[in-house]
Amino acid sequence: MLTSMTGFGRGEAVHTAESGATITVTAEIRSVNSRFIEISVRTPRTLSERELDLRETVRKRLERGKISVSISIDRQGTEAVPLTINEPLAKAYFNLLDKLRTATGLTAEIQLRDLTSFGDIFQGEDTSATAAKEEWELTKQALDQAIADLTTMRQQEGQELERDLRGRLAAIEQYVDEVEKLAKTTAADEYQKLKDRVLELTKDVDVLNNQRLELEIAMIAERLDVTEELVRFRSHLKFFLEAMESPEAAGRKLNFILQEMNREVNTIGSKTNQADVAHRVVQVKQELEKIREQVQNLE
Numbered sequence: 001m002l003t004s005m006t007g008f009g010r011g012e013a014v015h016t017a018e019s020g021a022t023i024t025v026t027a028e029i030r031s032v033n034s035r036f037i038e039i040s041v042r043t044p045r046t047l048s049e050r051e052l053d054l055r056e057t058v059r060k061r062l063e064r065g066k067i068s069v070s071i072s073i074d075r076q077g078t079e080a081v082p083l084t085i086n087e088p089l090a091k092a093y094f095n096l097l098d099k100l101r102t103a104t105g106l107t108a109e110i111q112l113r114d115l116t117s118f119g120d121i122f123q124g125e126d127t128s129a130t131a132a133k134e135e136w137e138l139t140k141q142a143l144d145q146a147i148a149d150l151t152t153m154r155q156q157e158g159q160e161l162e163r164d165l166r167g168r169l170a171a172i173e174q175y176v177d178e179v180e181k182l183a184k185t186t187a188a189d190e191y192q193k194l195k196d197r198v199l200e201l202t203k204d205v206d207v208l209n210n211q212r213l214e215l216e217i218a219m220i221a222e223r224l225d226v227t228e229e230l231v232r233f234r235s236h237l238k239f240f241l242e243a244m245e246s247p248e249a250a251g252r253k254l255n256f257i258l259q260e261m262n263r264e265v266n267t268i269g270s271k272t273n274q275a276d277v278a279h280r281v282v283q284v285k286q287e288l289e290k291i292r293e294q295v296q297n298l299e
Contacts, residue, residue: 002165002244003299004157005033005065005251011145013138021077023135027069027142029058029150033297034066043071045122050136054143061147063249064299069146071139090121154299161294162244168287169237175280175287176233179268182277183226226268233264251298258292 011027243250269281
């Protein structure tokens, strides 16, 4: 099954205390395509020390994508916040700012927002260990739900991409069949064209060395033969379909197979001098480019 790297998921977990106060943790996760896995996390200050745990949770569930995680906490029914002010540190920052103002000759008053820019004046309460544990458990539940929601959306989009890819692969297979039919007549046609041309130039069939002519024509026919490239192309096409059906993430593998398919079709195009074959080669390359664009979105 193919899985897209693009999607959105949301999860929510709620805890209601005996006093009626509630804590609601909401997790949102967004994902877009990327060559590797890139995870960014935004959390409230009370969960800042859990950032690595959040990253690891996501990394275990998702293989590729540029992933953004946002955690928010809503407390209702209580005015208590599990943070306190480090008063000595706040006063020290105030005195430091006052010295800086004097040294620079500034006349502006020191504002509260100047002090709150120093995040370490806020610290977690020692008595909030139980609340912090509850918050973390709720966060894990919400994140698990968000990841599951994201995964479902990515799989649904992957199914849409798979249908599109199969349609394009079927069109490519038809073009390849047509190229094979047209290529079968190439050697014979070229032989006759060359022979007619030589006869026209010499005007004397006795001058021709038939054995030498046959050898030259055979060499030309070999250079024009695309049988080997067609066999390899069909082999790559088979591997591509098998990779699509694999339960493992197939994006990187499909991209590599596409490169090999492009290599073969380019060789076919360079060998042919038939307009009909060249036209179908262009059509195949167009479809491969569209497939390449779609594969960039697959995990």
